[in-house]
Amino acid sequence: MRGFFSIEILLILFLLPFFTYLFESYRLPLVRETEVLTQDAAQLLMNGHSIYDFPTNNLVVWLDDVSTGTCTYQFKYCTQRYFEGGEHTICLAECLH
Amino acid sequence: MSRGVFALTWFFLLSMTLIDLYAIHNTLVFSEITNQGTLMTVEELFYLGRNFEYSFKEAISLGDTDSFLDYWAPRGNISFGILVEFPKKHCVQTNFTFSEFLSLTLIEHENIILFSPIGVQQSCISLEVSNDGFKTYGVISSLTCINTSSSWFSC
Numbered sequence: 001m002r003g004f005f006s007i008e009i010l011l012i013l014f015l016l017p018f019f020t021y022l023f024e025s026y027r028l029p030l031v032r033e034t035e036v037l038t039q040d041a042a043q044l045l046m047n048g049h050s051i052y053d054f055p056t057n058n059l060v061v062w063l064d065d066v067s068t069g070t071c072t073y074q075f076k077y078c079t080q081r082y083f084e085g086g087e088h089t090i091c092l093a094e095c096l097h
Numbered sequence: 098m099s100r101g102v103f104a105l106t107w108f109f110l111l112s113m114t115l116i117d118l119y120a121i122h123n124t125l126v127f128s129e130i131t132n133q134g135t136l137m138t139v140e141e142l143f144y145l146g147r148n149f150e151y152s153f154k155e156a157i158s159l160g161d162t163d164s165f166l167d168y169w170a171p172r173g174n175i176s177f178g179i180l181v182e183f184p185k186k187h188c189v190q191t192n193f194t195f196s197e198f199l200s201l202t203l204i205e206h207e208n209i210i211l212f213s214p215i216g217v218q219q220s221c222i223s224l225e226v227s228n229d230g231f232k233t234y235g236v237i238s239s240l241t242c243i244n245t246s247s248s249w250f251s252c
Contacts, residue, residue, distance in 0.1 A: 011108055018115040031133045039140070079141060082148035085155065 029075040030094065038077045038092040045090055046083045062091035071095035138229045145172070149224045149235030154243050157203065157210060166195050173226040173235075180221035180238050188223040188236070191215075198222075202239065212241040 041054060041061055051061045051068050061068045062078075073093035080087045149169055156165035169175055177198050178191035191198060202220045204213050214220050224235040 008104055008108055011112070015112050015115060018112075018119055021119055022115070031130060032136075035133070035137055035140070039144075077137070079144060080148060081144065082151040082155075087148055087152075 031075055031077075034075050034092060034094055035077045037094070038079050038090060041092050042079050042081045042090040045088075046081050058095050058097075060093050060095065062089070064089055071097065135229070139231050142226055142228050142231055142233050145226050146224065146233050146235030149173075149226075150237055153222065153237050157243050162195065162199055169224055173224045175222070175224050177222040178220070179215065180219040180236075187234075188221045210243040212237060212239050212243060214239040 037059070041051075044053070045051065045063060051063045051066065054061045054068060056068050059068070060071055060073065071093075073095055076091055076093040078089055078091040080089055082088075149172075152165060152168070156162050166175070176188040176190045177193075177195060179189045181187055181189055193201065198220075201215055202213055204211050212220070219239050221236055221238040223237075226233060226235065
């Protein structure tokens with residue numbers, strides 16, 4: 001029986017990653033939420049607001065190459081709007097912290 | 098059944114259950130992200146059409162219609178002429194050049210520029226844009242009112 005027991009222990013070790021997956025609290029990227037926030041931000045920028053009007057504690061906003069700051073994020077969404085003589089790229093990301 | 102065989106059978110049942118759970122979860126997450134990506138593709142297509150409409154108003158207010166045409170022609174199938182098949186908003190190309198077409202359709206009334214019909218037929222400028230199997234139109238159709246004091250809002 002000692003041989004069987006050793007094999008079982010080995011196979012249980014293989015299963016450990018699946019156990020951890022079941023119990024970990026994984027943060028899903030909120031893709032749709034970020035996209036909707038980006039569309040709202042783009043609309044505000046079209047209406048004359050500045051990127052610095054947005055909260056900087058949990059968001060980073062880009063207008064073309066200018067951003068409101070830096071942070072670690074999982075997902076960044078970009079859209080394009082026509083205002084002030086051309087198409088501008090507006091991006092937004094939600095910070096992980 | 099000896100104890101070892103029983104334990105192994107139990108182990109394989111448990112492991113298959115865990116692996117199936119993982120596979121199901123992975124499939125759900127992957128399909129959700131794919132669906133959201135499709136939605137975003139469609140939304141960006143809509144905004145591309147809307148950008149076309151906004152840029153026309155600005156081009157008219159700046160009198161820079163040549164740049165407007167040069168900018169948008171490579172982005173999609175642009176046409177100008179008579180509006181038919183509403184609500185599909187299909188523009189039937191006329192034989193006019195773009196500047197001739199604008200000289201016929203743009204009229205000024207009390208300091209307001211109007212994009213007007215040609216005779217009794219509605220005129221239009223449209224840009225057909227497509228991406229990833231989806232298609233939409235940016236359409237400027239008569240009676241669009243273009244306020245000269247603001248390039249962004251109809252009056």
